[in-house]
Amino acid sequence: EIVLTQSPDTLSLSPGERATLSCRASQSVSSSYLAWYQQKPGQAPRLLIYGASSRATGIPDRFSGSVSGTDFTLIISRLEPEDFAVYYCQQYGSSPRTFGQGTKVEIK
Amino acid sequence: QVQLQESGPGLVKPSETLSLTCTVSGGSISSYYWSWIRQPPGKGLEWIGYMYYSGNTNHNPSLKSRLSTSVDTSKNQVSLKLNSVTAADTAVYYCARGGLELDNWGQGTLVTVSS
Numbered sequence: 001e002i003v004l005t006q007s008p009d010t011l012s013l014s015p016g017e018r019a020t021l022s023c024r025a026s027q028s029v030s031s032s033y034l035a036w037y038q039q040k041p042g043q044a045p046r047l048l049i050y051g052a053s054s055r056a057t058g059i060p061d062r063f064s065g066s067v068s069g070t071d072f073t074l075i076i077s078r079l080e081p082e083d084f085a086v087y088y089c090q091q092y093g094s095s096p097r098t099f100g101q102g103t104k105v106e107i108k
Numbered sequence: 109q110v111q112l113q114e115s116g117p118g119l120v121k122p123s124e125t126l127s128l129t130c131t132v133s134g135g136s137i138s139s140y141y142w143s144w145i146r147q148p149p150g151k152g153l154e155w156i157g158y159m160y161y162s163g164n165t166n167h168n169p170s171l172k173s174r175l176s177t178s179v180d181t182s183k184n185q186v187s188l189k190l191n192s193v194t195a196a197d198t199a200v201y202y203c204a205r206g207g208l209e210l211d212n213w214g215q216g217t218l219v220t221v222s223s
Contacts, residue, residue: 033209035209035210037153043215045210045213047209047211047212051209057211090153090210095166096155096170098155099152099153099155
């Protein structure tokens with residue numbers, strides 16, 4: 001089973017700042033099959049990024065994803081008020097699919 | 109616009125079977141894989157498994173012995189049954205479209221396991 005470790009657990013930033021979220025896999029993720037989701041309180045997760053770097057339909061271009069080896073990164077270039085939420089990474093290159101523990105982006 | 113709606117009992121007794129249904133509207137269930145994910149209160153996401161209308165399934169080994177899933181194309185529904193539940197199975201249960209990335213989610217339904 002691939003373990004995904006997200007860091008930091010909490011990121012305290014102000015609107016307009018840049019957010020950098022990390023997701024490290026315990027082993028290689030096949031075909032860069034990694035997704036990022038955003039979850040707000042009381043809501044279902046929403047797909048942001050798939051294939052490590054492709055934006056899902058309707059996702060603003062301030063969200064971007066990248067990969068280097070087993071290290072995946074989600075960048076929010078300029079935080080908008082609606083971006084404060086919990087972010088999860090998920091690998092779907094092998095079974096069982098696994099999620100990271102989440103990073104909370106909170107208002108500083 | 110495809111919409112997913114989970115339904116089922118909100119309270120299940122320990123040792124009994126948890127049964128949930130996900131109704132898909134606005135699109136055919138036969139064209140996609142469908143997944144179940146759960147989230148214990150205040151915690152992270154756990155993948156339960158996915159299924160295809162043909163019967164192909166892939167379940168989390170941690171739940172495999174207790175889990176069954178099915179697809180009813182006539183009703184455009186997918187279903188989940190988890191038997192011998194304990195308090196550790198208390199969670200919000202989500203259905204989602206996809207067997208790879210999950211691009212469309214239901215709103216989720218809270219299931220509490222308690223006597």
